[in-house]
Amino acid sequence: xxxxxxxxxxxxxxxxxxxxxxxxxxxxxxxxxxxxxxxxxxxxxxxxxxxxxxxxxxxxxxxxxxxxxxxxxxxxxxxxxxxxxxxxxxxxxxxxxxxxxxxxxxxxxxxxxxxxxxxxxxxxxxxxxxxxxxxxxxxxxxxxxxxxxxxxxxxxxxxxxxxxxxxxxxxxxxxxxxxxxxxxxxxxxxxxxxxxxxxxxxxxxxxxxxxxxxxxxxxxxxxxxxxxxxxxxxxxxxxxxxxxxxxxxxxxxxxxxxxxxxxxxxxxxxxxxxxxxxxxxxxxxxxxxxxxxxxxxxxxxxxxxxxx
Ligand code: ASP
Numbered sequence: 344x345x346x347x348x349x350x351x352x353x354x355x356x357x358x359x360x361x362x363x364x365x366x367x368x369x370x371x372x373x374x375x376x377x378x379x380x381x382x383x384x385x386x387x388x389x390x391x392x393x394x395x396x397x398x399x400x401x402x403x404x405x406x407x408x409x410x411x412x413x414x415x416x417x418x419x420x421x422x423x424x425x426x427x428x429x430x431x432x433x434x435x436x437x438x439x440x441x442x443x444x445x446x447x448x449x450x451x452x453x454x455x456x457x458x459x460x461x462x463x464x465x466x467x468x469x470x471x472x473x474x475x476x477x478x479x480x481x482x483x484x485x486x487x488x489x490x491x492x493x494x495x496x497x498x499x500x501x502x503x504x505x506x507x508x509x510x511x512x513x514x515x516x517x518x519x520x521x522x523x524x525x526x527x528x529x530x531x532x533x534x535x536x537x538x539x540x541x542x543x544x545x546x547x548x549x550x551x552x553x554x555x556x557x558x559x560x561x562x563x564x565x566x567x568x569x570x571x572x573x574x575x576x577x578x579x580x581x582x583x584x585x586x587x588x589x590x591x592x593x594x595x596x597x598x599x600x601x602x603x604x605x606x607x608x609x610x611x612x613x614x615x616x617x618x619x620x621x622x623x624x625x626x627x628x629x630x631x632x633x634x635x636x637x638x639x640x641x642x643x644x645x646x647x648x649x650x651x
Contacts, residue, residue: 344623344632346647350600352593352622355636359524359621360390361613362407363632364417365517366568366625376646378416379517379631384643386410387635390521395637400525401439401465404533408435408458411519412535415493418517421455422493423537425500428544431491431537434551436471437461440530440558446470449551451477453488458535460486471551491537503541518550520565522558524615526637530563532556532579539570549573553580561617562586562595568610568627576603582614592620600624 344351364379386407393403412420423431435457436447446464448457450473460477463484464470472480481488518536525531536550548570549555555566557579564579573579578599585595592614603610603626611625613632623632623642634642 344644346628350597350624351642353641355619358394358526358637359615360387360635361621361632362387362521363567363613363630364519366611366627366630373646376629376631380643382414383631383633387633391635391637394525400523400529400531401437402462404521404523404531405437405458405462407521408519408533408535409456412456412458417519418537419519419535421491422496423491424540425496426542426544429500433457433537434548435461435535436551436556437465437533438556438558439465440560440563443559445553447551448477449473449547453478453490454481455487455489455491518567520567520613522563522565522613522615528617530558530615530617532558532563532565534565554578557583559583559587562614564612564614566610566612572608573610578612586616592616592622596622596624
């Protein structure tokens, strides 16, 4: 897909993996997008290998997020965007479509890998946690607990520190996410984010909720972009409902896309269905992503020469 094409759809017989690197990358130039694309491809290959080995899709989806959380070019894990008080608050969620089970972490400050916790939370009674539960449980499970501040993010924050809430032009929307249809046709969606950057302290976006991440036996959808708009439109849950009620993935995505255009929304999503349909849709200019099947690359975001 190039920058002009805003919707892309396809169909695969068996395995499908889509990974995205956010609707408004930190480094929105050709080199930045190419770097993101390279990282996404490398991770996708490992994800496919694990799925072929028979590792459960939700476990593999969390592995995928972990790899992305380690890479500071993405706004997740270490290197997450800072809120307006200079503190990163990370959110992530996992939805096992086969079990229709959602787990999430909201506004965790000291977890470099919320993705590890969301996997563990699937098996617990309280499946969505915020602080102090996030850090308490991480300690109980002997998971790493430390600050996610980086020099690069801190310097970027210092430049904007007089802004109490994020300016509308500010859009570091490089959240990460993946959707998977495994070899048995089971669906999973997972997302991880540091938010928009410079938000009012304690602001909660869509990523730890079913508007940003939803999966069932019918479809799996992961969304990225302006969290408030995604929440207002209940994007992931809405697309899943449309597919569940009989629309094809393309019809459901296109209807949601047309509604988003009317409202001048800034978001995008990746989706797969139980029928093997897949789609990548966005109203934003950029959305680095890769689509893989069991044999390799099926589609990717190719930046045009000039990026405005
Ligand atoms: N949706 C995320 C949020 O609003 C940001 C993103 O997708 O990059 O927190």
